[in-house]
Amino acid sequence: MTEIELVGNALCLDFANTVNTRPATRRDWLATPEQALAWARAAGHPIDDRAGLDRALPRGRELRETVFRVFSPLAGGDQPTRGDLDAVVTSHAEGVRHGRLDDDGDRFRLTWGAPRTAQVLLWEVAASAVDLLTRGPLDRLGECPSCGWLFLDTSRNHRRRWCSMATCGSRDKARRYYVTHTSPTA
16 A cells, blocks of 8 residues: 655645645545545544445545645635635534534644544544634645645745655656756767
8 A cells, every 4th residue: 555645734735635636646545435544544533433434435525625726726826716715614614513622731622522433534624724724824835846735834944845855856856857967869
């Protein structure tokens, strides 16, 4: 199984990155229940109760694409559509209706209790998206030019260009090196 990469620095961005279809399909972590369970576990949001997982997957894929359509334009300095913003708010509002506030020591957190279902994960993704949209920093959003993955730039100098230096960054540097250090043969 391919290694799960979590490079977004926000749950909602990592969730948007569960598919490598931009520009060509390579991997979809929400294609099967087993893949979704593996991704959720790796992301630190395990699904304990499989009940409803099959029904939640299409909603999860829909939320994933909505989150991408919200943050991709923002990463490029544009605005998302009102419809996509409203869809995120609707998903978040549904989660708030089913959640509760629990004391986390220095603040309260919105939680959903046990068991952890796929629907709880979707509510957490929507909450993460609303949190990022309302608290930012939106000026640090980026979109990898190689694979299209979204990320929040938390680097010290705020000049991150790729989803991961180990994958897309390395490939891009190797490509540029090849172009500048090879001469055309006659």
